[in-house]
Amino acid sequence: AASNPNQPVWPNSQSGGNDGGVYDRMLIVINGTIESNANIFTVDLCKGQDIALHFSPRFAEKQMVVTNSCIGGKWGQEERELQRFPFVRGQAFKLEILCTSSEYKVTVNGSHLLSYKHRITDLRSITSLGIYKDVKLTSVETK
DSSP states (O other): OOOOTTSBOOTTOSSSBOTTOOOTTEEEEEEEEEOTTOOBEEEEEEETTEEEEEEEEEOSSSOEEEEEEEETTEEOOOEEEOSOOOOOTTOEEEEEEEEOSSEEEEEETTEEEEEEEOSSOOGGGOOEEEEEESEEEEEEEEO
16 A cells, blocks of 8 residues: 555554554565655654654765664664665665564665664564655555
């Protein structure tokens, strides 16, 4: 079920929430197309107001993927993936986020991009997914 990319989204839910939360071996699959004039897009996995995983490809200047967490209104140490940037303006992509007991493993178009260690470890409390900015969604599903 595709959705307005500027609204919180979670499969089978009108509220953008997933009451069961995230769990070990949960796979989130996001299919979409990067807008042709894209500067940034963001995927946020949230626990209430806290952001457990902030995944943000940036297209301007130096292309990079930024990951971080925001807990209690404070951003943590930013992690940057500079070696590989698999997103192309105007092109479709398949983004897969595999949650394990210790980290998120992110794959784009079938190739591993990065791993991000959990900073919020109570996975079941992570109940909302937001996808924002310069992206058109085709589908969002969990497996």
